[in-house]
Amino acid sequence: MKLIKLSAIDSTNLFLKNLAENTLLENSTVVMAENQTAGRGQMHTVWKSEPGKNLTFSVFERLDQLSVAEQRYLNYAAALSVWECLEELGVANVQIKWPNDIMAGHAKICGLLVENTLKGTDVVATVIGIGLNVNQSFKEITSFKATSLVDVLEQEFPLEMVLRTWYTSFEKYMAYLNNRDYDLLESRYLKVLYKKNVPSMFKTAENELFLGKIVGVSTAGKLRVELADETHRDFGIKEISFA
Structure with missing residues (x-):
């Protein structure tokens, strides 16, 4: 992992996408911001984070032989990397809410935004943005259901330690993707899919x-x-x- 730390940026995804257009980036280049002022979620929704409290970062990956028809497996790998990271840290009842929200119980603890670069019928590169609630408490907020590591585990965590825990899982799941272990990725994703088979x-x-x-x-x-x-x-x- 090549880590680039920024004090403030509008969006780590936009920064990394622009960097990829003008630079030959190494795989697993990660841009981490202490303060992300215009974080984005799925379909251009806005994601806000208290400066210095949470993990707001994006990772660049160049892909080989992944067709557009198979890009859902990239989503599975990205979501599962965060799911496993939280499991490793001791969070209970972690599930993935389709397509890319991570839930701790019935509250959102993390969101992902996967933005792919296409060439013909192939996905040739991706930028995956991740916003993980770490040391910001949401207990006093009643307008939406959110939680964090500090809320769930009642302790604060060094952000870079959490990032490196995530990266260990991310490497593993990207290896599954690159080895075309699609059945494994799908079965693990569906096993932890939020409210699956629940009326x-x-x-x-x-x-x-x-x-x-x-x-x-x-x-x-x-x-x-x-x-x-x-x-x-x-x-x-x-x-x-x-x-």
Whole structure:
């Protein structure tokens, strides 16, 4: 891991993407910011973090022989690396909320943003942005369900130590990806998928409410939900949420 530390930046993903366009970057180049002023989540949502309290970083990877049709396995590897890191640190009941949020119990502890560079039908490089709540407490915040390592484990952690714990897992899961161990990645991801096979109320982007249960992820990377009549329906990002 080649680590670049910044005191402040608008977005580590944007910084690293711009750097990759103008420089021949080493694999596993990581940009870590003490203060990220315009962090982004899926579909351009905003992610904010208290300066110096959390891990806000992005990693660059060049990929070989990963087709666009297989890019969901990259998402699996990225999410599983954070899931395993939190398990290693002692967080209980860690699950992955499709596509790339990491939950501790029923509260979000981490979000990921995977942005790929495509060439023809292949994914040739990726920048993975990770925002992990570490030493910022969310116990007094009631507007949304979030948590952190300090909330869950009642102790603070050196940020770089957590980063290096994550990187050990990331190396492993990227090796699975590069070795095309796709069945292993998918089975591990589905095993810890949040609310899989649990009857739940959902809401579509059109505010349609319905009862269903998550049964998996489609080959296109969409969330597969079994409806009350036992038929299946696939949903893309922002097309569905828990009611």
